[in-house]
Amino acid sequence: MLKLQNNWLKYVAVAMVLMLVLGGCSIGTKEADGNATGTTTEGVGGKSSQGGELSYALATSPDTLDPHRSGLAVSVRVIRTLYDSLVVQLPDHTIGPWLATEWTVSPDAKSYTFKLRQDVKFQDGTPFNAEAVKYNFDRIINPETKAANAQALLHPYKSSEVIDEYTVKLNLETPSQAFLGNLTQALLGLVSPTAAKKDGEQFGKNPVGTGPFKFVKWDENAEIVVERNDDYKWAPAIVDNKGAAYLDKITFKIIPEEATRIGSVQSGQVHAAETVPPQNVASIKGDSNFQLLQVNTVGLPYTLFFNQRRAPWNDPKARQAVQLAVDVDSIVKTLYLGTYERAWSPLSPGILGYNESLENSIKPDVDKANQLLDELGWARGADGIREKDGKKLTIQYVDGSPNREKRNDIAAIVQQQLKPLGIDVKVEITKDVQTVVYINGDYDLYGNNQVNSDPNGLYWFYHTSAPNAAKLSISGSADPELDKLLEQGLVESDQGKRIAIYKTIQKNIIDKALILPIYVFPYTVAASNAVKDVKFDTLGYPLFNDVNLLK
Amino acid sequence: MGRSIITRLFTSLFVVLGSLILVFCILYLLPSDPVLMMIDPSSATPETIANLRHQLGLDRPFYIQFASYFNNIIHGDFGNSMMNSEPVLPKILKHFPATLMLTIASSIIAVIVGVLLGVLSAIHRNRWIDIVARIVGLFGISMPTFWTGILLILLFSIQLHWLPVMGSDGFKTLVLPAITLGIVGAGFIVRMVRNSMLEVIHEQFIVTLRSKGLSERAIMYQHALRNALIPAITMMGVLIGEMLAGAVVIETVFSRQGIGRIIADAIMAKDLPVVQGVVFFSAIIYIIVNLIVDISYTYIDPRVRRAH
Numbered sequence: 138m139l140k141l142q143n144n145w146l147k148y149v150a151v152a153m154v155l156m157l158v159l160g161g162c163s164i165g166t167k168e169a170d171g172n173a174t175g176t177t178t179e180g181v182g183g184k185s186s187q188g189g190e191l192s193y194a195l196a197t198s199p200d201t202l203d204p205h206r207s208g209l210a211v212s213v214r215v216i217r218t219l220y221d222s223l224v225v226q227l228p229d230h231t232i233g234p235w236l237a238t239e240w241t242v243s244p245d246a247k248s249y250t251f252k253l254r255q256d257v258k259f260q261d262g263t264p265f266n267a268e269a270v271k272y273n274f275d276r277i278i279n280p281e282t283k284a285a286n287a288q289a290l291l292h293p294y295k296s297s298e299v300i301d302e303y304t305v306k307l308n309l310e311t312p313s314q315a316f317l318g319n320l321t322q323a324l325l326g327l328v329s330p331t332a333a334k335k336d337g338e339q340f341g342k343n344p345v346g347t348g349p350f351k352f353v354k355w356d357e358n359a360e361i362v363v364e365r366n367d368d369y370k371w372a373p374a375i376v377d378n379k380g381a382a383y384l385d386k387i388t389f390k391i392i393p394e395e396a397t398r399i400g401s402v403q404s405g406q407v408h409a410a411e412t413v414p415p416q417n418v419a420s421i422k423g424d425s426n427f428q429l430l431q432v433n434t435v436g437l438p439y440t441l442f443f444n445q446r447r448a449p450w451n452d453p454k455a456r457q458a459v460q461l462a463v464d465v466d467s468i469v470k471t472l473y474l475g476t477y478e479r480a481w482s483p484l485s486p487g488i489l490g491y492n493e494s495l496e497n498s499i500k501p502d503v504d505k506a507n508q509l510l511d512e513l514g515w516a517r518g519a520d521g522i523r524e525k526d527g528k529k530l531t532i533q534y535v536d537g538s539p540n541r542e543k544r545n546d547i548a549a550i551v552q553q554q555l556k557p558l559g560i561d562v563k564v565e566i567t568k569d570v571q572t573v574v575y576i577n578g579d580y581d582l583y584g585n586n587q588v589n590s591d592p593n594g595l596y597w598f599y600h601t602s603a604p605n606a607a608k609l610s611i612s613g614s615a616d617p618e619l620d621k622l623l624e625q626g627l628v629e630s631d632q633g634k635r636i637a638i639y640k641t642i643q644k645n646i647i648d649k650a651l652i653l654p655i656y657v658f659p660y661t662v663a664a665s666n667a668v669k670d671v672k673f674d675t676l677g678y679p680l681f682n683d684v685n686l687l688k
Numbered sequence: 689m690g691r692s693i694i695t696r697l698f699t700s701l702f703v704v705l706g707s708l709i710l711v712f713c714i715l716y717l718l719p720s721d722p723v724l725m726m727i728d729p730s731s732a733t734p735e736t737i738a739n740l741r742h743q744l745g746l747d748r749p750f751y752i753q754f755a756s757y758f759n760n761i762i763h764g765d766f767g768n769s770m771m772n773s774e775p776v777l778p779k780i781l782k783h784f785p786a787t788l789m790l791t792i793a794s795s796i797i798a799v800i801v802g803v804l805l806g807v808l809s810a811i812h813r814n815r816w817i818d819i820v821a822r823i824v825g826l827f828g829i830s831m832p833t834f835w836t837g838i839l840l841i842l843l844f845s846i847q848l849h850w851l852p853v854m855g856s857d858g859f860k861t862l863v864l865p866a867i868t869l870g871i872v873g874a875g876f877i878v879r880m881v882r883n884s885m886l887e888v889i890h891e892q893f894i895v896t897l898r899s900k901g902l903s904e905r906a907i908m909y910q911h912a913l914r915n916a917l918i919p920a921i922t923m924m925g926v927l928i929g930e931m932l933a934g935a936v937v938i939e940t941v942f943s944r945q946g947i948g949r950i951i952a953d954a955i956m957a958k959d960l961p962v963v964q965g966v967v968f969f970s971a972i973i974y975i976i977v978n979l980i981v982d983i984s985y986t987y988i989d990p991r992v993r994r995a996h
Contacts, residue, residue: 198953201772280736338773357783358939358949359856392854392943396838401853404845 189686190386191668194398194410198358198391201341203333204326205277208285210434210588210678213323214411215389217678218363220326220346223251223270224317225373226590226675230489232317235373236265236327236347246312246630253303257371259329260351267305271297272330274307289597290319312628314635315593318489322590323678347371349382349682361389376672376682383685402427402663408686409664409671415476421663430662434677435487436589437598438480439544441534441551441582441653446613449530450581454509456650459532460499461506462558468550469656472543476661480654482643483595487675489632490592490639495647506558515559523559531561535580537570544584547655551582574611583611586658588676592639596623599646612651619645696982700975707971708761711964712754744770761968767961769954776965780947784969786856787946790869790938791931793862797870798927802877803920809878810885810916811908821878828875833934837868837941854943865942869934873927880923884916891915918989925981929974 199212204220207213223237237251257265277284277291293310300306309316319325332345344352349372350363369381390407392398395414399421401407413421413429421429449455469479478486481495515523515530523530532555536548545566552562565580567573574583587594599614600623614620622642629635646652660677670683723741741747745756760767766776801824809821844864845853855861888894889912897907935948947966954962 200957280739341772357779357945358953359943359945390854390943394834394838394941394943397841397854397941397943400841400846404849404853406845406853406855 186685186688187383188385189383189688190388191384191409191681191684191686192388192390192407194390194392194401194407196395196398196412197393199361202344202352202355202361203341204324204328204346205273205282205284205287206341207287207324213678215361215363216326216344217323217348217674218350218387218681219344219348219352220323220328221257221348221371221373222323222326223253223320225375226318226321227374228675230675232321233374235321236371240317242630246314246628247310248306248308249317250300250304250306253305254371255303257347258368259331259345259347260366261329261332261345263329263331263345265327265347266302267297267299268302269327269330270305271299272333273327276328276333277325285324287324290322290325313593314626314628314630315591318591322676350387353386358391360391363387363389372682375674376680377670378683382682384681387681399663402665405665408668409662411660411662413661413663415473417663418476418661419474426666428664428666428668430664430671430673431659432673432677433478433485433487434588434658434660435485435675437483437585437587437594438485438657439542439584439586439655440480440483441584441655442598442612443582443651444578444580444611444613445615445651446578447581449513449515449525450532452513453649454513458506458509458513458558459555459560460650460653461502461509462560463551463554463653464501465653465655466501468547468554471550472546473656477656477659480657481647482654483598483646483652484592484639484643485657488589488592490636490643492640492643494640495643498647503558510559517559521556521559522561529561530559531563532581533579534562534564534582535570535573536564536566536584542656542658547584578613582653584655585611590676592642593623593627595639595642595646596627599623599642599651614651616649692986693983696979700979703975704972707975708758708968709754711967711971712757715960715964716750716753757964766965766968769962770959771957771962776961779950779962780965780969783945783947783950786944787932787935787939787948789862790865790935790944790946791928793866794869794873794931794934795924795927797866798873798877799924801870801874803881803917805874806878806881806920807885807908807913807916810882810889813886818882821882824871825875825878825882828871828873828878830875831871833868833872833937834941836871837864837938840864840868841942856942856944856946861942861944865938865944868941869931869938872930872934876923876927876930877920881916881920884919885912888912888915914988918985921981921984921988925978928977932970932973 195211195214197209197211199207199215200209201207201212202216202219204213204216207216221236223235224232224240225235227233236254236257238254240249240251242249251270253265253267253270259265259269263269274291274294274297276282277287278294293313294316295308295310298306298308326346326348328340329345329347332343333340336343342355347369349366349369351366353362353364355361364386365382365384367381370379372379390401392401392407392410395412395417398410399413399417402410409430418429421427443450443456443459445451465479469477481498482492484491486493510523510530513525515525518524518529534548534551536544540546545564548562548564548566552564555562562582565573570583573579587598598610599612599616599619600610601615601617601620619642622638622645626635626638626642629638647654660673660679662671662679664671667687669685669687672680672683674680723737723744723746738747745753748756757767764777766780768775769779805817805821805824809818812818841853841864844851851863852861889908894907894912897911898904932948935946936952937948938944939946939948940952947969951963951966953959954966
């Protein structure tokens with residue numbers, strides 16, 4: 138009897154392994170001939186067609202569709218379809234017209250006067266004019282609105298003056314070269330004053346803008362539906378189609394589980410899905426039924442910041458030892474299988490002033506690293522961990538949970554790589570980075586990134602006193618030279634000089650080993666071949682104005 | 689018998705009160721600050737934080753916070769979501785039907801598969817059907833649902849294109865999640881029914897029935913099964929709890945709507961009123977189901993009826 142049972146168990150084990158293998162194969166080797174992906178068309182190269190409904194899977198649920206109150210990248214992907222901005226950032230980093238046709242800057246650089254388009258209407262019929270612009274920006278700085286990132290982006294905005302119906306003047310507290318660039322961001326998109334006043338707190342569930350798509354419905358945790366705005370004729374220069382969109386509708390499906398999300402594209406249930414895990418990137422690329430769209434996000438790459446408020450990491454030599462000992466190349470290659478680019482600078486490629494001379498500037502050198510720590514007087518103890526004055530050499534490494542983009546795995550590898558150097562890395566994965574990092578400052582190394590349209594994003598991370606003075610910067614920098622450069626970068630109006638300033642800043646940060654830049658996050662979309670002409674703005678957010686579906 | 693039901697109702701009320709206190713305390717004692725989760729800490733001033741905390745009543749002493757929470761709950765007010773100010777109870781009620789559908793569908797699968805296999809395996813002990821039943825039992829109890837779910841998706845949706853990968857609209861989208869969750873329940877029931885059938889089969893009254901010349905079939909299905917089902921019904925009460933908990937994972941894997949998804953999101957966002965609301969709501973459902981199970985004994989098992 139026992140023998141019989143064992144045999145049965147063997148068969149079942151074999152059957153289960155087979156099931157696994159079959160399942161695994163289904164991702165890797167789907168034949169190109171007609172499987173049941175109803176939306177996939179064999180012929181490539183058809184021409185743009187009017188109509189159709191695009192289904193696009195998002196990785197998480199947006200928090201709100203009120204641009205002024207949201208702070209999530211995933212929300213921006215929907216928000217960008219509903220709202221337009223005053224100006225647009227062009228691929229060469231210059232600013233182009235959108236809802237504003239032209240603008241002038243006062244000699245003291247403290248006020249911007251915008252001439253507005255006169256043919257624009259919000260989707261609820263409210264006219265778009267200077268009053269509407271004033272309402273929007275005043276709404277953001279009004280504490281009642283509980284604005285999130287928009288408030289930081291709009292800084293140092295003070296007030297608006299309506300000059301005439303289609304001319305508005307924005308006044309700033311202090312000059313800021315980042316201001317115009319920030320106005321291009323979707324989070325400073327323009328909402329209908331009528332709708333925002335009427336719906337108040339619930340505006341985020343009943344959004345109204347001037348964008349190429351109108352809001353239809355939001356089924357929580359299921360889908361958000363938007364439909365074409367037929368009146369649309371004010372598209373920015375970064376898309377080809379200047380009129381109403383080709384698509385009738387876009388359904389944003391919310392599918393948090395990555396295997397399910399990619400599976401929905403492979404089974405033909407949705408046209409496209411965002412954030413493709415590295416292990417699926419190769420199989421999507423290798424499958425002729427699907428395409429992989431990929432664009433690097435712009436701003437600050439995923440970076441490990443030293444907390445310079447804590448010894449010994451306030452010493453550049455100690456930081457340099459870590460910089461030389463961590464093999465970032467092997468981390469990025471191991472975890473992302475060649476699908477992510479390694480970061481070299483505090484800024485990501487593609488942003489104004491990116492310093493490409495930093496690329497390949499640092500090679501791992503464990504001997505040199507050991508030598509630096511020896512010089513500082515950290516001697517190895519019995520357990521191999523270095524000690525000085527009875528204190529062990531440790532790094533409190535904090536990262537936010539959950540394991541977004543395998544960040545927790547980065548922590549584990551850094552821990553392993555620093556052990557031979559005699560550094561004991563304690564990894565703390567916490568959801569509550571607000572308390573641990575921002576309030577208690579209880580970390581030596583902390584990982585973060587930021588999507589940003591302007592290199593001034595560095596200010597918040599490296600300046601001694603962040604503008605709000607409420608919090609200290611993550612890096613805990615207190616470097617007068619760096620402060621001065623960041624201040625100059627904020628106000629320098631000559632673009633050439635500004636680029637030079639930011640190149641110096643980046644070099645300074647790396648030379649002083651203030652950070653370990655790790656990877657540039659690519660926004661990836663797996664899509665059926667039927668989906669054509671998805672474009673991306675300079676920050677890496679998708680634009681659906683030109684999108685059409687092959688029939 | 690009427691008195692026993694009233695006693696049970698009273699006990700249940702105490703359990704409800706207990707769970708309410710527990711839910712409130714656990715979340716109150718958590719070390720992190722919900723206010724800081726709501727705002728961007730890089731741009732907020734201490735005054736903004738203090739104002740918001742005051743607005744939400746989080747600066748009041750523990751017992752006052754609890755008293756006002758308790759008072760609101762009694763009046764059907766579960767509070768508003770911290771993320772988007774949406775009232776919690778309507779939100780739960782809106783999403784509960786989807787979870788209820790999933791729970792019912794998987795319970796049906798669990799009961800049919802579980803009882804059938806359990807009885808067959810006890811009757812045909814050590815034959816192939818018994819071994820299949822034991823494997824189903826082991827599989828159901830030990831396989832993590834997200835893993836089973838993804839395997840089913842790979843096979844039935846991506847490979848065979850029979851069923852949709854995700855969604856919560858219509859019967860087709862219910863099949864895979866219900867099977868995934870049903871397997872878990874079936875695992876528990878198979879083991880329970882098999883064991884109690886084996887016990888019953890060896891009891892004196894079965895021997896008596898045999899000696900009276902009843903057919904083996906009649907003995908098994910009319911007499912043995914009826915007795916063996918009693919522990920299985922108790923099991924159902926516990927299983928409903930398992931299913932509600934399982935919904936958290938299943939609804940995420942299959943991208944379904946439901947209260948499991950809501951609580952998963954709320955926990956991530958530290959949206960206290962929503963977490964409290966869903967946990968308390970689930971506790972009430974669990975208590976009601978177990979009350980029904982308790983009462984139903986009196987009808988199924990004459991011994992319980994006679995005891996009162």
